[in-house]
Amino acid sequence: MKHTLGFAVVATLGASMALAEEVKPMAVSFADGTVAASLTGVAGDPVNGRAVFANRKQGNCLACHTNSDLSEESFHGEVGPPMDGVADRWSEAELRGIVSNSKMMFEGTIMPAFYIDSGYTRPLDDFAGQSILTAQQVEDVVAYLMTLKEE
Amino acid sequence: MKIAPWIAIAAFGFAGAAVAQDDNTLNVEGETLLTETAAPAHMDSVDTIYSGWRFRSSETQALQTDDFDNPGMIFVDTAIEQWDKVDGSEGKACSSCHEDVADFAGLRTKLPRVDNGELVTMENLINECRTDRMGAEAWKWSKGKMTAMTALIGLQSRGMAMDVATEGEAAPFWEKGKELYYTRVGQLDMACSNCHEDNYGVMIRADHLSQGQINGFPTYRLKNAKLNSIHGRFKGCMKNIRATPFAEGGDEFKALELYLASRGQGLSVETPSVRN
Numbered sequence: 500m501k502h503t504l505g506f507a508v509v510a511t512l513g514a515s516m517a518l519a520e521e522v523k524p525m526a527v528s529f530a531d532g533t534v535a536a537s538l539t540g541v542a543g544d545p546v547n548g549r550a551v552f553a554n555r556k557q558g559n560c561l562a563c564h565t566n567s568d569l570s571e572e573s574f575h576g577e578v579g580p581p582m583d584g585v586a587d588r589w590s591e592a593e594l595r596g597i598v599s600n601s602k603m604m605f606e607g608t609i610m611p612a613f614y615i616d617s618g619y620t621r622p623l624d625d626f627a628g629q630s631i632l633t634a635q636q637v638e639d640v641v642a643y644l645m646t647l648k649e650e
Numbered sequence: 651m652k653i654a655p656w657i658a659i660a661a662f663g664f665a666g667a668a669v670a671q672d673d674n675t676l677n678v679e680g681e682t683l684l685t686e687t688a689a690p691a692h693m694d695s696v697d698t699i700y701s702g703w704r705f706r707s708s709e710t711q712a713l714q715t716d717d718f719d720n721p722g723m724i725f726v727d728t729a730i731e732q733w734d735k736v737d738g739s740e741g742k743a744c745s746s747c748h749e750d751v752a753d754f755a756g757l758r759t760k761l762p763r764v765d766n767g768e769l770v771t772m773e774n775l776i777n778e779c780r781t782d783r784m785g786a787e788a789w790k791w792s793k794g795k796m797t798a799m800t801a802l803i804g805l806q807s808r809g810m811a812m813d814v815a816t817e818g819e820a821a822p823f824w825e826k827g828k829e830l831y832y833t834r835v836g837q838l839d840m841a842c843s844n845c846h847e848d849n850y851g852v853m854i855r856a857d858h859l860s861q862g863q864i865n866g867f868p869t870y871r872l873k874n875a876k877l878n879s880i881h882g883r884f885k886g887c888m889k890n891i892r893a894t895p896f897a898e899g900g901d902e903f904k905a906l907e908l909y910l911a912s913r914g915q916g917l918s919v920e921t922p923s924v925r926n
Contacts, residue, residue: 562854609845
């Protein structure tokens, strides 16, 4: 319980800090599926990005992507490509585009858009008008993905 | 089935990673059920259809091969008692009008169907008897008495091939169900087809994706230790993609049920099946 409270405080602080120059979901500017500029101006935290990647209520990226770096987690999905060496294949701007809205890069993909807050239908009330991840969480995940190098 | 190239590669790297349905044969009480057959002509991008049983672990599969081990049968027993129970203002039980529940053999394979211009499911037919003929209260769509009774009646068709009508009067309902199947919904913005047509056979986190067939319903799930209705399962899948589910028993889910039943034409009825 103590742990959860502490986490909530950190999360709130993080959100208000980022608020200043955060790019709103529908204002993200894509060029060929990529997003060059940071969504928050605050450097991504790869350690938190790793947690967001695995967390079932946040990125839950592991539902669809295997990732050797997270071998302590038992269930890795196989719907999408493995994440091993993903930073060798994609640049930071490409990864930011893919995580923010993968449909801009892969037409018709099953992969959810993690940083849109409209354009989907019949959301559960609790999620209506919200993006799956916050801008900073997207930056954190991108920073984490950038650490996944094999070469 | 489309197997994405990385899956074929990944399969070598992950010991025991399941890449498709298995080759097991389902024998229940000495009878072989058909868990695989050619896809009906209306399905463009799938060649072969498989029962969800083929995607489950051997432990879960085993529970369905023997009626003594099948936990769904406990609920069927309660429905057998209910069958003879007088209820409602008319002083009748099911057995007052229907001599033998075995007379319902084949019914499951034909539902949902159109009656007097309306699409009806087994739940509708049961509740019609309760309210109109027994003067009793309607049962809740996915509650225990209803799922037990649909299991008992469905069991009479076990081993028979799914065979719903999709043309004529049924066509508009079927079209509507098809549209729903391919429509993306929810914050995760996915359609049933994204998981059950494009990606069956692969793991999504801890779950081995099946084709989402309904030939085994109601299904006993180890997860909640009870029988689960078809609409209850639709609701669960919609909530998982953070979509507001349609109403159980509503027009949307009935249409979707008809469409899904038609995607399983030819598969054996497995009621009550066991899933995780």
